[in-house]
Amino acid sequence: MANILVVDDEMGIRELLNEILSDEGHVVYSAENAQQARTVRDQLLPDLVLLDIWMPDTDGVTLLKEWAKDDKLTMPVIMMSGHATIDTAVEATRIGACNFLEKPIALQKLLKTVAQALEKVSPKESFDPLSQSVRGASSSTGVNKGFETSGSLGADAASHQASGVIGSSDIKELVQGHFDLPLREARDIFEKAYFEYHLKLTGGSMTRVSEQTGLERTHLYRKLKALGIDVRKIGSSST
Secondary structure, three states: OOEEEEEOOOHHHHHHHHHHHHHOOOEEEEEOOHHHHHHHHHHHOOOEEEEEOOOOOOOHHHHHHHHHHOOOOOOOEEEEEOOOOHHHHHHHHHHOOOEEEEOOOOHHHHHHHHHHHHHOOOOOEEEEOOOOEEEEOOOOOOOOOOOOOOOOOOHHHHHHHHHOOOOHHHHHHHHOOOOOOOHHHHHHHHHHHHHHHHHHHOOOOHHHHHHHHOOOHHHHHHHHHHHOOOHHHHHHHOO
């Protein structure tokens, strides 16, 4: 399972790709413009990005250039377009895109391209909850300012799970032992604590958590379900 960000201004494309990729077992985030894409990329560090070239505010090639300039191309990016020229596709590849999909996107072509891109993904980053920074293998500039950490959940935190919330004072105790885990397992542990923290902070308000995390409600519900988070339990424990 991978975390995949779909960036496209067309709701129909976002919903279609969300449905297809979710059926394959992936967790899918959506962004309808470059600003939302920046937020999701910085806060949730997706394993893969599907990026539309033509968008109203900032086009995909410009956003790709921005990420490359800021050392944020830590994940493979697949460009998408129904109107792009060969020159545009070549330019995107030169900047750092790993592949290009032409719309309308064929199902098998999509799945094959995504699978090939994910095969190239390696654990290049690790999140340090104590310093709230993301350290890449080739760059130390990826500072994650969007997260408020409350600690990690694991076998050693059973007593904390019972209450449905992790306090910031528990960070040092709970992170021990998680840095030796595979990146995706460690990230799942952190994400569980991250979402539980915001749910507790907002009294279980999905609307406020959606605004705070930059996720659409549909994808937020799916993410919480995948992480095994009981929203009702956390909401009731905060009252």
